[in-house]
Amino acid sequence: MNTPAAVGDVCPPRRYTHSRLQLFRFSAVSWNSHRIHYDAEFAVSEGFSDVVVQSTLHGQTLTRYALEWAGPDACLESVSWRNVATAVAGEPLTWSGTVRTVAPCDSGVRVTLDVFVLRDDGAPCVTGQVDLTCRAARTSPSAEPCRGPATS
Amino acid sequence: MSVLDDVLSRARGLIGRWEDEDCGTVTVKDFCRYAAAVDDLGYLRRARDQEAAGQPVEAPALFLAATMSWEDGPPEDELLPDGLAVRESPCTQGLPVRQVHGGQSVRLTRAPLAGTRVTASRAVTSAERKHGRSGDFVLLGLTTRYTAPDGTELTAVDETVVVLAALPKGATA
Numbered sequence: 001m002n003t004p005a006a007v008g009d010v011c012p013p014r015r016y017t018h019s020r021l022q023l024f025r026f027s028a029v030s031w032n033s034h035r036i037h038y039d040a041e042f043a044v045s046e047g048f049s050d051v052v053v054q055s056t057l058h059g060q061t062l063t064r065y066a067l068e069w070a071g072p073d074a075c076l077e078s079v080s081w082r083n084v085a086t087a088v089a090g091e092p093l094t095w096s097g098t099v100r101t102v103a104p105c106d107s108g109v110r111v112t113l114d115v116f117v118l119r120d121d122g123a124p125c126v127t128g129q130v131d132l133t134c135r136a137a138r139t140s141p142s143a144e145p146c147r148g149p150a151t152s
Numbered sequence: 153m154s155v156l157d158d159v160l161s162r163a164r165g166l167i168g169r170w171e172d173e174d175c176g177t178v179t180v181k182d183f184c185r186y187a188a189a190v191d192d193l194g195y196l197r198r199a200r201d202q203e204a205a206g207q208p209v210e211a212p213a214l215f216l217a218a219t220m221s222w223e224d225g226p227p228e229d230e231l232l233p234d235g236l237a238v239r240e241s242p243c244t245q246g247l248p249v250r251q252v253h254g255g256q257s258v259r260l261t262r263a264p265l266a267g268t269r270v271t272a273s274r275a276v277t278s279a280e281r282k283h284g285r286s287g288d289f290v291l292l293g294l295t296t297r298y299t300a301p302d303g304t305e306l307t308a309v310d311e312t313v314v315v316l317a318a319l320p321k322g323a324t325a
Contacts, residue, residue: 026190030186033231035235059218077259081256081257083255
């Protein structure tokens with residue numbers, strides 16, 4: 001658990017890429033047949049350099065790394081993001097986050113992170129915000145166990 | 153009238169018209185396939201352990217929000233040329249456009265448990281003509297509310313879709 005977090009704390013960045021195979025599997029499991037995500041030739045015809053990372057996969061990544069940073073007692077409350085630029089398969093990406101607010105709540109501590117997906121040149125392709133509740137038993141005796149296994 | 157004017161006109165006629173979709177009963181298998189697709193092996197292990205122990209299993213946090221459609225179809229010959237189904241591409245049927253997601257806001261109220269029957273209620277909530285780096289576009293706002301059979305909200309998603317005119321052949325964005 002990375003709490004107690006303080007405003008301005010910077011989360012360790014995470015580097016990753018999405019493979020074409022992952023984009024295809026994510027399209028399949030999310031019943032997303034938009035060809036820009038799995039048909040490279042079609043994606044190029046629409047002006048992209050390769051198949052395009054799904055918006056919701058960006059949201060998934062923003063959320064997952066925020067929860068991994070926060071630790072097993074953290075629950076996701078909300079996530080929002082804006083796609084600033086397109087990311088494509090194989091492109092090196094970096095997740096980063098900064099603590100915006102920390103406030104006590106009924107179940108522990110509520111932490112809001114400003115989160116980003118950055119391209120290799122440091123330019124953001126996704127910007128967003130993740131709200132987490134971190135159980136803090138020592139400061140909140142009434143805190144209830146975190147919800148289930150849903151860490152992704 | 154331009155193609156984007158057509159989109160705007162159609163969208164404004166749909167604003168506020170809610171449509172319900174039966175998502176069916178969500179299962180541990182559904183959850184685990186989603187987790188596998190995003191390489192979340194930790195979720196897979198915990199969910200299967202909980203299932204084996206007879207405990208309730210919650211969906212991955214963005215499982216509902218990430219799923220584009222809960223329909224059985226449509227069959228391939230009913231998809232639009234870009235692969236989207238008509239319902240996933242509101243206001244653009246038959247028009248030479250391309251579209252990308254602008255972003256999403258997902259609020260988690262209560263995690264759905266395996267075995268829950270879920271309903272998705274969806275509406276176009278806004279439509280605006282905009283101008284950006286890629287030229288003119290229409291920004292569609294869509295809201296989807298996922299509820300349990302007792303009406304309890306599970307997840308709410310506000311999303312924006314950017315609709316642009318199709319590129320001329322051989323052009324790049």
